[in-house]
Amino acid sequence: MSVYSxxxxxxxxTEEAPQVLKKAVALSEQHNAQLLLAHVVEPVGYAYGGDIPMDLSELQDQLDKAAREQLATYGKEYGIPAENQIVTVGRPESEIHHLSEDKGVDLVVVGSHGRSGIQLLLGSTANGVLHGAKCDVLAVRIH
Incomplete structure (x- = not known):
């Protein structure tokens, strides 16, 4: 029986995404596990402070569309079917937690820059995912 299904x-x-993807693909092959590919688009109002007096829905839609297109490209390159590609909007840490529970995931793979000092104090997505996850988390060191 495999550890991860x-x-x-x-x-x-970013340009580092393929490093993380390759590791996840290798793990899914080793464990004969289903692989889901996810990206969380942060809400535009959140990213820009939320107090800009303009309609940002068109920009949000463009970001969402660009993310879906990029995931489709990665899906084709790495053999991940469209039904296993997920784009959602929200705070990355909480959305990843929600998706992992909702989809019954037993391992989440994320990239980590291994920051320290002030960058670490500001937090990272990998750290946020690790500390709230109900399943295993693998942080792939990005070079």
């Missing part, structure tokens, strides 16, 4: 890799859309 459903793995979710949560990526940002």
């Amino acid at each position: 459903k793995i979710m890799v949560a990526i940002d859309l």
